Structures are given as C-alpha cells and as structure tokens.
Amino acid sequence: MIDSKAIFNIKSDASFEELALTIFRFQFENNIVYRSFCDLLYKHPSEVQSIYDIPFLPIEFFKSKPVLSSQSPVIKTFTSSGTTGSIASKHFITDLNLYENSFLNGFYHFYGSIKDYTFLALLPSYLERDGSSLVYMVDKLLKKSTNPDSGFYLNNLDKLITKLEKLDESSKKVMLIGVSFALLDLVEKHQFKLKNTIVMETGGMKGRRKEIIRDELHTILKNGFGVNTIHSEYGMTELLSQAYSNGNGTFKCPNWMKVLTRDPEDALSIQKNNKTGGINIIDLANINSCSFIATQDLGRVHTDGSFEIIGRFDNSDIRGCNLMAL
Structure with a gap:
C-alpha cells in the first residue's frame, strides 16, 4: 500500500523518481486499462529503470475506459467540458482527500x-x-x-x-x-x-x-x-x-508533478529539454487512476523543469x- 502522505512530502528529484517507479509498478498490477496498454507496448516493470522508461497512457482513454487502479468504491466522477457531440472524459475518484x-x-x-x-x-x-x-x-x-x-x-x-x-x-x-x-x-x-x-x-x-x-x-x-x-x-x-x-507564460509544477515532452513523430520517445513536443505529465496524486498521461498539448520544458504550452495537436478535440x- 502506498502512503499518500509521501506524495506531498517529496523534497528531491531522487525521491520523486523513486516514488514514481513505485506507483508505476502498483498501477501496472492494479489498473486493467494501463496494464493492457503496457502489454501492447511489451513494456514490463523489469524493463523500467527510470521515469523516462515509463509508458504514458494517451489521455483519450479517459473517454472510453474506466481508468482505475483502486478497488475502492467510486465516490465522485469528474467530467470534462467538451463541444457539443464530443465525448467527455471521465475521471473516477475513489478518494477525494x-x-x-x-x-x-x-x-x-x-x-x-x-x-x-x-x-x-x-x-x-x-x-x-x-x-x-x-x-x-x-x-x-x-x-x-x-x-x-x-x-x-x-x-x-x-x-x-x-x-x-x-x-x-x-x-x-x-x-x-x-x-x-x-x-x-x-x-x-x-x-x-x-x-x-x-x-x-x-x-x-x-x-x-x-x-x-x-x-x-x-x-x-x-x-x-x-x-x-x-x-x-x-x-x-x-x-x-x-x-x-x-x-x-511559464508554468511551474508542485513537487509531486512533472512534465516531459515526447517526440511528435515518435510518441514513445522522450525528448531532451528545450525542444517542442507533446506534453507528457507525471501526476503522483493520481495514485488511484493513472499517474502517467500523454496529453494532446504541445509545449516545451525548460532546464529548471518549468514548461510552456504552445498549442494543441490539430486532431485533438x-x-x-x-x-x-x-
């Protein structure tokens, strides 16, 4: 069982990475949707040694699948506000705290x-x-x-x-x-x-x-x-x-959140800083859903970890x- 208090007490990059890898292994074992996605990529925890090896779940899965890593009852469902006729994302919450x-x-x-x-x-x-x-x-x-x-x-x-x-x-x-x-x-x-x-x-x-x-x-x-x-x-x-x-125009994350960019031409490849690419987000507070999400935003991450949003992929809602x- 992961202690949620540890998330909000992160003080260093090393402790962030250690907890991120722990949460990855937990979600691989307990999230059916995420496990299926990792299996399709032939990505097993034994091959994941750093946060740069972790697969990022495309955000579109929240529109069609119950992205859950918890067996606890869903007590709240957050939904996205989309255009008429579009499918709303659903984030099932088992712990509002x-x-x-x-x-x-x-x-x-x-x-x-x-x-x-x-x-x-x-x-x-x-x-x-x-x-x-x-x-x-x-x-x-x-x-x-x-x-x-x-x-x-x-x-x-x-x-x-x-x-x-x-x-x-x-x-x-x-x-x-x-x-x-x-x-x-x-x-x-x-x-x-x-x-x-x-x-x-x-x-x-x-x-x-x-x-x-x-x-x-x-x-x-x-x-x-x-x-x-x-x-x-x-x-x-x-x-x-x-x-x-x-x-x-430059965003900063709390200590339990981190932004990376992926290659626009190769979604599985994480880029170095200061290059424009798709925004991938690690949100360790998402213990009970998925902490590793590939968004449809385009942006750039700076050396200090701050980032800017440049736009969105053309085919995104x-x-x-x-x-x-x-």
Whole structure:
C-alpha cells in the first residue's frame, strides 16, 4: 500500500523518481486499462529503470475506459467540458482527500495561506456543474478562505465590478479566477486600475469566442485590469494536480508533478529539454487512476523543469473549462 502522505512530502528529484517507479509498478498490477496498454507496448516493470522508461497512457482513454487502479468504491466522477457531440472524459475518484490535499498544498506552495485571500470566481457555481473538477477546487478555496466577500460570479458583472474595486481599494489580497471569455467580457464592460488583485485565467475560449494566443489574451487583460501580469492555472479533468504561471507564460509544477515532452513523430520517445513536443505529465496524486498521461498539448520544458504550452495537436478535440457555462 502506498502512503499518500509521501506524495506531498517529496523534497528531491531522487525521491520523486523513486516514488514514481513505485506507483508505476502498483498501477501496472492494479489498473486493467494501463496494464493492457503496457502489454501492447511489451513494456514490463523489469524493463523500467527510470521515469523516462515509463509508458504514458494517451489521455483519450479517459473517454472510453474506466481508468482505475483502486478497488475502492467510486465516490465522485469528474467530467470534462467538451463541444457539443464530443465525448467527455471521465475521471473516477475513489478518494477525494487526495484531490483536496493536492490542490490545497499546491496553492499554498505557490501563493501562501488561503486565508490571506478573498476569492472572486468568474465560473459557474458548484451546484450548476457538479462534474467540474475546477469548480470543485475553487469552491473549496472559497470556503477555506473564510472570507464573507469570497464568492462565485457569472452573469452579474455589475455586482462583481463594484465588489472587485471596493476590495482592491481596501488593500486586501484579492484573487480573481476566471475562464478567459468571461474575463474578456468583464474588461469590455469596465476598465480597471487594480493594485492589490491577482488576476488568474484558467483556459481558452473553447467555442465561446475566437481562439487567440495566450500573449494576445494577456495583453488585452493586462490593459483591461490595469495590472502588470496575468497569472494562469494549468489543470485538467484527468489530473488531480495543477501547475501555475505567475505571469510570464511559464508554468511551474508542485513537487509531486512533472512534465516531459515526447517526440511528435515518435510518441514513445522522450525528448531532451528545450525542444517542442507533446506534453507528457507525471501526476503522483493520481495514485488511484493513472499517474502517467500523454496529453494532446504541445509545449516545451525548460532546464529548471518549468514548461510552456504552445498549442494543441490539430486532431485533438476542443475541450476545456470554458464550456462549463453553457
């Protein structure tokens, strides 16, 4: 049995690799879908000596198969928000404490105490979309903040404008978290001059507006909110961990998460740093599903382990958090 506490106490690359290999062997033995995938590749644990030898499960399997490494009952199912007619990914959760420990520890690592912030969320409320892992996370952050001014906003932008300007003027630490199209709607309605607010976007347009590159989006939002930087959150239904960017377009992972890139022409070949390729993610919090996922994102990993997202493979579905509002 793997001690989940060990995941969030990782202090070095060596301890990360040791635990990753332990989890790989566990999931090889206990995850039928992942075991079948490894068998098709003729990849046995005896041949896996480092994280670079581990097979990464294509993320599409979450759309068609129950990706589970646990025999415990499923207590929550997170679903992706895709376009009309597309198949949603399903992440079956047998232990919500793992998810909560991951996003709470991750937030603390990058931003400090949750109680120091007032959270304003331009997202559907948890009750409006029960299957959203993002909304579940933000809902918990709102409650943990214990600040009565924290709350969800979606359609009442006038109320949000008044609240945001009042809080910002009071010198309180404020975090505005929103899907990109909603943040654009907000700055088109009102021009801000914020001084004490972190603005964090959580994704692209996904059918609500014309897709634009992140640099262009951030330029519009910086001008609209009157801030020097726009923060970003990188997460997805299939992961229990998130990476964050503090405004330069470069994401950093918590200690229990690692990003690698694969060769676009050879999906089984891991590339050296600073080369563009498909994004592979190791998320050790995914003990009970699969910790080794090949996404449809394209990106580049830097020498220090940080990474940037450049785009997506052309044949991948348009998917993401922004359709939660539909």
